[in-house]
Amino acid sequence: MNDKETFEDSKETTIEEKNDNIKQETENEYEDICYICRRPESRAGRMMKLPNNIHICSECMQKTFDTINTNGVSFMDMANFNPAMFQMNNGVDDVPKSQKIKKKKPKEEKEQVFDIKSIPSPHIIKGQLDEFVIGQEYAKKVISVAVYNHYKRVASNTMDEIEIEKSNMLMIGPTGSGKTFLVKTLARLLNVPLAITDATSLTEAGYIGDDVESVISKLLAAADNDVEKAERGIIFIDEIDKIAKKRNTNSRDVSGESVQQGLLKLLEGSDVEVPVGATNKNAMVPLTTVNTRNILFICGGAFPELEKIIKKRLNKQSSIGFSADLKDKYDNDPDILQKVSIEDLREFGMIPEFIGRLPIIYTLEGLTQEMLVKVLKEPKNAILKQYKKLLLLDEVDLEFEEDALEAIAQKAIEKKTGARALRAIIEEFMLDIMYEIPKDSNIGRVIITRDYIEKKGAPRIELRGSNNPKLIGSNLN
Known part of the structure; x- marks a missing residue:
């Protein structure tokens, strides 16, 4: 005992x-x-x-x-x-x-953290993006090369007579074209911390709202308060077009030009004192210093009405005569955004110093019907694959006819919100199916037709052990 x-x-x-x-x-x-x-x-x-x-x-x-x-x-x-x-x-x-705040690691380990040989080459980065992002070939090519060059710069840490500058980017594209999704996918593939922030919440220091340093605080939180890891991360500032200079205003522009001025030092690279675990320096929280020299900044925005500014510049040559351009020449041009210039962005309200710190400017295409159909079925995490998996858990097969997919894409184009509209449309017509299917254990397959999408008919079902498709009851109409 x-x-x-x-x-x-x-x-x-x-x-x-x-x-x-x-x-x-x-x-x-x-x-x-x-x-x-x-x-x-x-x-x-x-x-x-x-x-x-x-x-x-x-x-x-x-x-x-x-x-x-x-x-x-x-x-x-x-x-x-x-x-x-x-x-x-x-x-x-x-x-x-x-x-x-995590303690800094010894110098020997610091050199082994980011190896130049471990950086995937541009064609590998683009190939991985192709699995998740449909279309946008030019944008994927530009972002792959820019990211590759940036992280080569970080890994080599060149400070000799030839210093490589940062590859900050500006993405311009209509809503729903995949700007945020592209950056999220990129950060996941590279396994680096990512902070996504909204420029609409930023204001000049001293006013209600987030200071510009708050974007660094979010990146630090994403890196688990590891300063060294955060200094190799990516910051995506969405809705960057919302901080354009306000026109015809007599009040102080605290959320427009002032924010652009405040972001200059972050984009270029400097030591910034940021609060840890908060977005306000006045909070009683620890402060730490983060160097933004190796942080990749990607700015994105829809820039509404930028097309009008581009058309206005292009139509300056229009006049009377045989060699004159027609004033309506660019009215139906789907690629009008690709003709954007620095002059157009300045006219929109972006200050020259801000644009100069974003050397890589590229546009994303608006999604066509064919691209939307591919978005529905081809990516690894496609929406249709998600619903097929959900019904497969109930031992029911889900199939979509090609005509049905085209009808969904047409509805999405009418909504003019890009790929975001697809989810809302599918949720609408899948509601009754997801509700009724678990009631009957004899159902083995559901086939979505064009008539059902256009509310002219009902989906077809096949019972288990039967090859004769039948229509689901009127409650799914």
């Missing part, structure tokens, strides 16, 4: 030791943060550790002593110092994990 008790005690001791070791390793992974000034150890220097897991930097401690002495409090009264004055829970650090 005594031997058994001894064994149990030793077992409990071993478990406690393991838990202590795990806790110690976790604590060593993150930097200590000064409770008063919220600076991490890498910036404030060595910390003084007080009871209840309180850390104070030497500068704040000296200021505290100076304040006490100035107010006539003797130094001996510090003997009665009570850590509870800092409102700490016993043995619990008040800094949540989302605001902790």
Whole structure:
């Protein structure tokens, strides 16, 4: 009996030791943060550790002593110092994990993090994008080359007489053409942290809204507060056309030109002090410094009415005579956005300094009916494949006739919202099917027809063990 008790005690001791070791390793992974000034150890220097897991930097401690002495409090009264004055829970650090900063790794490991040989070449990147993104051949080619050159620059870290500049990009394309999806797919393939932010929420510093530094905070959060990892990430700023200069206004333009001015230093590359785990510098959270020199910025926007500016520039040559261009020559041109120039973007409201820091400008095509049909069925995560899998879990096969797919694409073009319209259309006509199918276990196959999409008929079904297709009841009409 005594031997058994001894064994149990030793077992409990071993478990406690393991838990202590795990806790110690976790604590060593993150930097200590000064409770008063919220600076991490890498910036404030060595910390003084007080009871209840309180850390104070030497500068704040000296200021505290100076304040006490100035107010006539003797130094001996510090003997009665009570850590509870800092409102700490016993043995619990008040800094949540989302605001902790990971310690920087040694230099030897840093050099092995990003190897130039591990960067996929442009044709491999484009080939992987082809599996998920339909069409947009030119855009995929441009983004593959730009990303390849950018990460070669990051991996080589060239700082000699020939310095390679950043490959920041500006994507212009109609809504639903796949701008955000293209960037999401790219970041997933490269396995780098990605932050997607909306330019509409950004304002000039000091006004209600997010400061421009908040985009770096989001990237830092995506990198699990690892500064080195974040400095190799990608930031996608969507709706960039919404920060164009406001016209005919007498009030201060805090969400237009001012935001463009604030983004200049981020795009070019500079050391930015950002809050960890928050988007506001005034919050009582730790601050850390992030260098944006190796962060790839991709800006995207629909730029509504940019076509009118392009047509206006192209029609300047129109006049009376045999060699004159017709004024309606470009009215029905589907590729009018591809003729965009820096002059057009300046006319739209983008300042020259901002455009100059986005050297790679390219456009995405509006999706045609043929492309929309391919979007429905060809990508790895196509919408039709998702619904087929859902019904397959009920042991029912789902099939779409080619005419039905064309009808769906036609409806999507009428809505003028690109690929986003496809999901809404399919959800509408699949609702009754997804509701009725589980009722009858005899149904083995459902075939979606054009008549059903156009609300002129019903889908065909086949019962298990039967080759005779039948119409589903009128409740699915």
